Structures are given as C-alpha cells and as structure tokens.
Amino acid sequence: MSEKTRYSDEELQEFKELILAKLELAKRDYDSMQATLMNANSNDVEDTMPTYKNLEEGSETLSKEETQNLAMRQLKFIQGLQAALVRIENKTYGISRITGKLIPKERLRAVPHATTNVEDKMQAKH
Numbered sequence: 341m342s343e344k345t346r347y348s349d350e351e352l353q354e355f356k357e358l359i360l361a362k363l364e365l366a367k368r369d370y371d372s373m374q375a376t377l378m379n380a381n382s383n384d385v386e387d388t389m390p391t392y393k394n395l396e397e398g399s400e401t402l403s404k405e406e407t408q409n410l411a412m413r414q415l416k417f418i419q420g421l422q423a424a425l426v427r428i429e430n431k432t433y434g435i436s437r438i439t440g441k442l443i444p445k446e447r448l449r450a451v452p453h454a455t456t457n458v459e460d461k462m463q464a465k466h
Contacts, residue, residue: 344442347434351445356428359452363421366414373411377404420453436460 427433434443438460447454
C-alpha cells in the first residue's frame with residue numbers, strides 16, 4: 341500500500357468545519373478587542389483628582405498596548421485560518437510545505453493553520 345499523499349475530500353471537509361468554527365470565534369474575539377480599543381479612547385471626565393487620573397491613564401495606556409498586541413496576534417491567526425481554507429479548496433491542506441508529507445491529524449486539530457510537521461519545523465530552525 342502506497343503512502344497517502346493528501347487527505348480525502350471527507351477529511352478535508354472535517355477540517356474545513358473545524359476551521360470555520362475557530363474562525364468565527366477568532367473574528368468575534370477580534371471584534372471585541374477592536375470595540376475595547378475604540379472605547380479606551382474616551383476619557384472619563386467625572387474624576388477631578390489629578391494624581392488618580394494620571395495613574396488611571398497610565399494603566400489604560402498599558403492595557404491599550406496589550407490589547408493592540410493581542411488584536412494583532414488575533415488578526416494574524418485569522419489570516420492563517422483563512423489561508424488554510426484556501427489550501428483546503430486547493431486540496432493541498434495538511435501537506436508539509438517543507439517535506440511534502442502529510443501533517444498528522446492530531447497536529448492539524450490542535451493547530452489547524454499549521455503548514456509543517458513539528459519535526460520539519462525543528463529541523464528548519466537548525
């Protein structure tokens with residue numbers, strides 16, 4: 341029996357459903373982060389204590405930067421999932437871009453936008 345070179349249409353459909361579900365959640369989280377960033381720009385004018393106000397603004401800045409970083413990571417994750425959907429349509433999903441061998445299903449279920457095996461990734465670093 342020859343080694344399998346690609347996932348079947350049924351397997352690709354299973355991965356597509358998994359990715360679409362993750363994509364929906366990821367977009368919802370990203371939208372929530374964007375809304376938080378938009379609301380972070382409004383200043384509360386009720387507080388008149390300058391010291392407290394400065395401390396509050398400092399923590400808001402840090403929180404805003406953290407939220408921006410998280411939003412950028414989330415956007416990159418969304419783009420990775422969208423690229424995985426394209427690979428599913430092209431029937432190249434789950435094939436390592438380094439070796440051309442199939443990426444194990446367990447890895448794809450854990451990291452659905454993966455483009456390499458763990459071993460390939462480690463060897464590429466050395």
